[in-house]
Amino acid sequence: MQRILQPGDIEALDRTSPTRVRLPQPASLFAERAARLAQKAEGNPIADYLRFLSHLARAQQHAAASVQTAAPDAELIARAQEHSMPLMPAASHVDPAWHGVLDQLVQACAGAPALPEALAPVLERLRTMAGEERDTLARRVLVGLLSESEDLAAAPLVMAALQVVFADRASRLREADIPYTEPATICPVCATAPVASVLRIGGQSAGLRYLHCGTCATEWHMVRIKCSHCESTQGIRYQGLEQLEPGAAQADQAVLAETCDACHTYRKLVNQEKDPLGEPLADDLATLMLDLLMGETDYARASMNPLLPLSDADPSADPLP
Ligand SMILES: [Zn+2]
Ligand SMILES: [Zn+2]
Known part of the structure; x- marks a missing residue:
C-alpha cells in the first residue's frame, strides 16, 4: 500500500531541520518552574506570590508523577491533521483525572508557607465543590469567561490542576502526531494562546x-x-x-x-x-x-498568564489576591 508523505514525515527524514514542536516533559517542566519561581522571588515586588507559586509548582510536579490521563486517540489525531486543527481544544477535552489533581493541589496549598490570605476561602470552596460544578468552572477558566470575583480568585488553582493533566496528555504524543495548524498563533495541541x-x-x-x-x-x-x-x-x-x-x-x-x-x-x-x-x-x-x-x-x-488571577474582561482588576 502506498501512502503520501505528510509534512511531519518529510521533516523526520531531514535530520538537519529544526525541531518544530517541543512536547512537554512534565516531571522536569514543573521542577524547573518551581526552582525558577523561587529564584526570581528574591527581591521581587511580588516575592510572596512567587514563593507561593513555587510551592504550587512543586505540588504540580508531585501530582504529575502519578496522574493517569486518557491515551492518545489515533482517530482524533488523523482528523486534526486532515483539517489543520489543534488536536484537543482545551475546553472540550478536559480529562476527568483533573479532579484528583485539584484535590492534591488544594491539600498541598493548605500547608503552603506563603499562602496568600485571600486564597484560604478559595481552597475551601474548591475542596467542597461538586464535580459537575468544577467541570463548568474549568471550562469557563479555559475560555477566559470569568466575571465573578470568586471565580477569578480560583482561576490560578484550577489552571494549575488543568496544566498537569494537559501536559501529561501532550507528553504522550509524538512530534509527527502534531498537526500543522492555521493560525499558527495558537497551540497545535490544545488551541490555547x-x-x-x-x-x-x-x-x-x-x-x-x-x-x-x-x-x-x-x-x-x-x-x-x-x-x-x-x-x-x-x-x-x-x-x-x-x-x-x-x-x-x-x-x-x-x-x-x-x-x-x-x-x-x-x-x-x-x-x-x-x-x-x-x-x-x-x-x-x-x-x-x-x-x-x-x-x-x-x-x-496579547494574552494573560494563567497563574495570575486577572480577567480579560476587567483589565482594571487587582492582579494579585
Ligand atoms: Zn497547549
Ligand atoms: Zn501583531
Whole structure:
C-alpha cells in the first residue's frame, strides 16, 4: 500500500531541520518552574506570590508523577491533521483525572508557607465543590469567561490542576502526531494562546524561538521576525525595562516585550542566551513590572498568564489576591 508523505514525515527524514514542536516533559517542566519561581522571588515586588507559586509548582510536579490521563486517540489525531486543527481544544477535552489533581493541589496549598490570605476561602470552596460544578468552572477558566470575583480568585488553582493533566496528555504524543495548524498563533495541541515565547539554547532548538502554551506547555517554532499574535512581519520591536525606565533596579535584559505595530499587542520573549535558566511562564510572572510599564504604552498584552488571577474582561482588576 502506498501512502503520501505528510509534512511531519518529510521533516523526520531531514535530520538537519529544526525541531518544530517541543512536547512537554512534565516531571522536569514543573521542577524547573518551581526552582525558577523561587529564584526570581528574591527581591521581587511580588516575592510572596512567587514563593507561593513555587510551592504550587512543586505540588504540580508531585501530582504529575502519578496522574493517569486518557491515551492518545489515533482517530482524533488523523482528523486534526486532515483539517489543520489543534488536536484537543482545551475546553472540550478536559480529562476527568483533573479532579484528583485539584484535590492534591488544594491539600498541598493548605500547608503552603506563603499562602496568600485571600486564597484560604478559595481552597475551601474548591475542596467542597461538586464535580459537575468544577467541570463548568474549568471550562469557563479555559475560555477566559470569568466575571465573578470568586471565580477569578480560583482561576490560578484550577489552571494549575488543568496544566498537569494537559501536559501529561501532550507528553504522550509524538512530534509527527502534531498537526500543522492555521493560525499558527495558537497551540497545535490544545488551541490555547501562548503565554510567552522563548529563545532556546542547546541541541536542535538552539537559537530558535518557540511559543510556549500556558495550558499544556507544548512549544512550537515560530520565526522571530513574525508577530506571535497576528503573524505580521512588519513593525516588530523589542522593549525592556532598561528602555522603558532607564536606571531601573531590576533591568532584566533576558525578558523583553515584543511589540507589533500591526495589531498593537505585545508578548514577552524570554532569551535563554542571556539567562540559561529562563522559563517562559515563570519569567513572565516575575517581570510584572514590565507589564506595568507597558500599560502606559499603546500596546495591549496579547494574552494573560494563567497563574495570575486577572480577567480579560476587567483589565482594571487587582492582579494579585
Ligand atoms: Zn497547549
Ligand atoms: Zn501583531
